[in-house]
Amino acid sequence: MELLQTIFYTLIALGILVTFHEFGHFWVARRCGIKVLRFSVGFGTPLLRWRDKLGTEFVVSVLPLGGYVKMVDEREGDVEEKDLPYAFNRKSVWQRMAVVAAGPLANFLLAILLYWIVYSLGVTGVAPVIGSLEPSSVAEQAGLQPGQEIVALDGEPTPTWQALSGQLIRRIGETGPIYFSAKIPGDSAQYEYQGQLQDWLVDADEPEPIRGIGLVPYSPKLLPIADTVVAGDPAESAGLMAGDRVLSADNIPMNDWSTWVSHVRSRPGQTIEVEVLRGGGTFSTAIVPKRTVTDDGVAIGQVGMSVQVPEWPEDMIRKTEYGPLEAATQAFKQTWDTTVLILDSVKKMMVGLISAKHLSGPITIAKVAGAAAQYGLTAYLGFLAFLSVSLGVLNLLPIPVLDGGHLMYYIIEIVKGKPVSEKIQMMGFRMGMFLVIGLMLFALYNDLMRL
Numbered sequence: 212m213e214l215l216q217t218i219f220y221t222l223i224a225l226g227i228l229v230t231f232h233e234f235g236h237f238w239v240a241r242r243c244g245i246k247v248l249r250f251s252v253g254f255g256t257p258l259l260r261w262r263d264k265l266g267t268e269f270v271v272s273v274l275p276l277g278g279y280v281k282m283v284d285e286r287e288g289d290v291e292e293k294d295l296p297y298a299f300n301r302k303s304v305w306q307r308m309a310v311v312a313a314g315p316l317a318n319f320l321l322a323i324l325l326y327w328i329v330y331s332l333g334v335t336g337v338a339p340v341i342g343s344l345e346p347s348s349v350a351e352q353a354g355l356q357p358g359q360e361i362v363a364l365d366g367e368p369t370p371t372w373q374a375l376s377g378q379l380i381r382r383i384g385e386t387g388p389i390y391f392s393a394k395i396p397g398d399s400a401q402y403e404y405q406g407q408l409q410d411w412l413v414d415a416d417e418p419e420p421i422r423g424i425g426l427v428p429y430s431p432k433l434l435p436i437a438d439t440v441v442a443g444d445p446a447e448s449a450g451l452m453a454g455d456r457v458l459s460a461d462n463i464p465m466n467d468w469s470t471w472v473s474h475v476r477s478r479p480g481q482t483i484e485v486e487v488l489r490g491g492g493t494f495s496t497a498i499v500p501k502r503t504v505t506d507d508g509v510a511i512g513q514v515g516m517s518v519q520v521p522e523w524p525e526d527m528i529r530k531t532e533y534g535p536l537e538a539a540t541q542a543f544k545q546t547w548d549t550t551v552l553i554l555d556s557v558k559k560m561m562v563g564l565i566s567a568k569h570l571s572g573p574i575t576i577a578k579v580a581g582a583a584a585q586y587g588l589t590a591y592l593g594f595l596a597f598l599s600v601s602l603g604v605l606n607l608l609p610i611p612v613l614d615g616g617h618l619m620y621y622i623i624e625i626v627k628g629k630p631v632s633e634k635i636q637m638m639g640f641r642m643g644m645f646l647v648i649g650l651m652l653f654a655l656y657n658d659l660m661r662l
Contacts, residue, residue: 216581216584216585217580217581220581220583220591221580224576224595224598225275227321227595228318228321228595228598228602229275230278231317231320231321232315232317232318232602232606233250233251233252233278233279233314234250234317235313235315235318235320236280236310236314236317237250237280238313238317239309239313240280240282240299240310243310244296244297245282245283245297245298245302245310246265246266246282246283247265247267247280247281247282247283248266248267248281248282249267249268249269249279250267250268250270250278250281251269251278252270252271252272252275253271253273253274253275253276253278254273254274254276255272255273256273257270257271257272257273258271258272258273283298283299284298284299285300286300304625307617308622311614311617311621312607312618315602315614317603318599318602318606319546319550319600319603322549322596322597322600322603323539323542323543324542325595325596326542326545326593326596327539327542328592329589330533330537330541330542331533331535331538333530333533333589334371334530334531334589335528336370336371336372336374336528336529336530337372337528337529338396338526338527338528338529339360339361339369339375340358340359340360340396340428340429340527341357341359341360341393342357342427342429343427344356344357344426344427345425345427348425349389349411349424349425350391350426351425352406352407353391353404353406354404355393355404358429359393359394360396361391361393362392362393362394364379364390364392365389366392370529376420376421377548377552379420379421379424381552381555382408383412383413383418383556383559383565384410384413384559384564385411385564386408386411387407388406388407388408389405389407389408389424390406391403391404391405391406392404397526410564411424413563413564413565413566414566415566417568431523431524432467433467433469433518433520433521434456434466434521435456435465435467435470435471435518436454436455436457436519437452437453437454437455437456437457437517437518437519438453438519438520439517440452440453440515444501444513444516445498445500445513446498446514446515446516449497449498451487451496451498455488455489456489457471457485457487457488458487458488458493459485460486461483468518475498475513476500476511476512476513477511478500478512479501479502479503479511479513480499480501480502480512481500481512482499483500498514500513500514501513501514501515545596546596546600549596549600550603550604553600553604554604557604567653568657568660570654571654580594610646611636611639611642611643611644612640612643612644612647613647616639616643
């Protein structure tokens with residue numbers, strides 16, 4: 212079921228992005244007086260097919276992994292005399308540029324719309340309060356202390372862990388000072404700290420900025436309190452119920468959930484004497500964990516109970532709500548910041564400051580889409596907006612076969628006063644196709660290695 216949900220949310224995301232991208236090309240082409248023969252979303256078996264009053268065929272196919280807008284163009288075949296004034300290749304270079312640029316622009320506009328919805332609904336997160344620090348890490352050497360809340364990084368506000376992570380991502384691969392502003396929760400006094408980065412996370416295959424800088428987020432203590440008890444499993448057989456708290460096991464205090472889990476896992480098939488708190492009283496019972504063999508061939512014990520997750524303190528929950536105009540301002544800013552981040556990441560990858568192993572493909576996109584959907588509507592819309600910006604930026608790269616490659620040819624045409632020769636365009640097309648397919652295969656390889 213989880214796999215089917217992941218596939219569903221991935222196809223929805225890709226379908227929306229492709230449709231907006233191609234509609235951008237289509238809408239501007241129509242406004243420029245170009246005859247559109249076909250508007251296609253997806254590949255494979257057509258699911259829907261219809262024509263409008265101007266004769267354009269609209270097709271929706273089973274796999275929304277791409278799309279195209281086919282226009283009347285003498286370079287692609289014979290054109291009837293009556294259609295020549297409406298051919299793409301007969302339009303001015305500025306009109307052709309507008310048609311090509313409209314696809315990526317539509318993705319940016321979609322991202323702004325999605326971010327506007329997200330900010331209108333309100334942004335919720337957890338305050339970046341430090342639980343502990345990794346020894347000899349950048350954060351520890353800067354002088355930060357457990358219990359402090361990081362309120363800014365390099366002068367940019369960080370109201371939540373998500374905001375802090377976003378700021379840290381920008382520093383991956385860099386060398387130089389990094390500045391933290393922190394305070395004690397409940398205290399207005401603010402303190403400044405300086406750390407030093409040195410080729411930070413350059414070689415990390417899957418960088419985790421928070422951990423990589425040496426921060427361990429504070430979280431409420433996870434006590435060994437049962438949230439659910441699986442029917443027929445050892446915990447139920449021993450009399451445990453939802454809400455029970457394990458006080459000790461074999462006379463060893465169970466002060467947190469991880470201690471209880473470790474104790475159980477190391478004793479498959481062995482009797483464990485347990486003291487349990489229920490309501491205002493305690494009782495003793497015996498549990499025999501069932502034996503389970505992991506994929507690594509290791510036998511572990513399991514009793515069939517899940518943990519009750521504690522609620523976060525109210526003063527650590529940050530929820531910011533925006534009015535329509537404020538949300539629009541934030542949406543434009545977020546789209547711009549995301550664009551800069553992606554371009555900066557591409558530059559760092561090209562010069563070796565970021566490992567090429569960071570490049571992700573369809574499997575990673577699918578996993579993130581499924582996970583984002585499980586976190587709720589705002590998380591899914593935020594992911595969709597990020598993906599839309601990524602599609603817009605990557606399509607504008609000056610690589611033949613991409614929209615940016617066509618724009619590059621048109622700019623050359625403006626400078627020279629005549630179009631780039633068909634021979635050079637075909638050479639560029641082959642090189643661009645080789646590069647794009649190579650990157651796609653490399654990204655897929657990275658995905659498989661992560662699995």
